[in-house]
Amino acid sequence: MAARVLPQGKLPAPLLGALLGEGAPLPDEVRLGPRVGEDACAIQVPAGVLVAATDPITLTGAGVGAHAVWINANDVAVMGVRPRWFLAVLLLPPGTREVDVRAVFAETRAALARVGASLVGGHTEVTAAVTQTVVVGQMLGIREDGRFVPTGGLRPGDGVLQVGPAALEGASVLAAEAPLEDAGLSPALLREARAGLEHPGISIVEPALLAAELGARALHDPTEGGLATGLAELADASGLALRVDPARVHWFGPASEICRVLGADPWGVLASGCLLAGFAPERLEPAERELAAAGFEARRIAVAEPGAGVCTRAGEPLAVFSRDEVARILGAGPGL
Numbered sequence: 001m002a003a004r005v006l007p008q009g010k011l012p013a014p015l016l017g018a019l020l021g022e023g024a025p026l027p028d029e030v031r032l033g034p035r036v037g038e039d040a041c042a043i044q045v046p047a048g049v050l051v052a053a054t055d056p057i058t059l060t061g062a063g064v065g066a067h068a069v070w071i072n073a074n075d076v077a078v079m080g081v082r083p084r085w086f087l088a089v090l091l092l093p094p095g096t097r098e099v100d101v102r103a104v105f106a107e108t109r110a111a112l113a114r115v116g117a118s119l120v121g122g123h124t125e126v127t128a129a130v131t132q133t134v135v136v137g138q139m140l141g142i143r144e145d146g147r148f149v150p151t152g153g154l155r156p157g158d159g160v161l162q163v164g165p166a167a168l169e170g171a172s173v174l175a176a177e178a179p180l181e182d183a184g185l186s187p188a189l190l191r192e193a194r195a196g197l198e199h200p201g202i203s204i205v206e207p208a209l210l211a212a213e214l215g216a217r218a219l220h221d222p223t224e225g226g227l228a229t230g231l232a233e234l235a236d237a238s239g240l241a242l243r244v245d246p247a248r249v250h251w252f253g254p255a256s257e258i259c260r261v262l263g264a265d266p267w268g269v270l271a272s273g274c275l276l277a278g279f280a281p282e283r284l285e286p287a288e289r290e291l292a293a294a295g296f297e298a299r300r301i302a303v304a305e306p307g308a309g310v311c312t313r314a315g316e317p318l319a320v321f322s323r324d325e326v327a328r329i330l331g332a333g334p335g336l
Helices: 013-020 064-077 098-115 168-177 187-197 205-213 226-238 255-262 281-293 325-330
Strands: 030-032 041-045 048-057 085-092 118-126 134-143 159-163 218-220 241-244 275-279 298-305 309-312
Touching (some): 064 205, 085 098, 098 118, 159 226, 205 275, 226 298, 226 309
Antiparallel strands (some): 030 041, 048 134, 241 298
């Protein structure tokens, strides 16, 4: 087993879970430590609860500064905490021009302004260790009342809302990076897909914070491995099964066509821009209405029940993706 070659992308969940379980006991102030499926950690400090998350941007070299902000801000916001402080490690390949670095900093600051956070530190380096610009971001936030929302908070009977379209990020990256010029797709569709990272955008900060205030028991930000993996992580972290209604899933408009021509499954492509929010049965409908009133389309797509795994209403297991479909199609390394 030790000689097994690992696939590109996230570490397999069983391996990661085993590795995380091998460490020494965490200190008492760590209220939520590293677990498969959890988006961030939570640490008790005198001012409240400090939430911190980290994620790299490695799959695309375009817009990496803004990507790093959005992805990490989402991971803090799905804990019910507003992102406030951002650090970034910026690794640049040899041959990078000063104008390129200035562009990364400009897009980073613009994205930070949109989520209400500030750049407070990090590291920059030109290195032959990378062949394209890589950003590793870290986002922190604090909640003075000490409350936070985990991924693994579902209970049997809870409903799961999908807020925002699925496969948005994947379709946008594929439209920008994959060879689609002769695929027969309309220029308008490709323009819509490429613009999707900003319009409607992959930030879920505001709907996540609102869902937390509306009483969400569990919040999750599907990313690498797509909506299918996000649902599996939500189920696994909660120690329950999820029964999903595929007919109710909201897909980003261009995603189906782009995935079709490239031979990708939309269930398994990068899914930032989509929020999964679990609510007790009596809170589900009011939350759906409140989110819609605030301009965030919400759809009930799943229900939690005893057991494990994710299946459809008909009882068929949902596809499992050991590697994100975007990484597979592009033949690249691990996802965003």
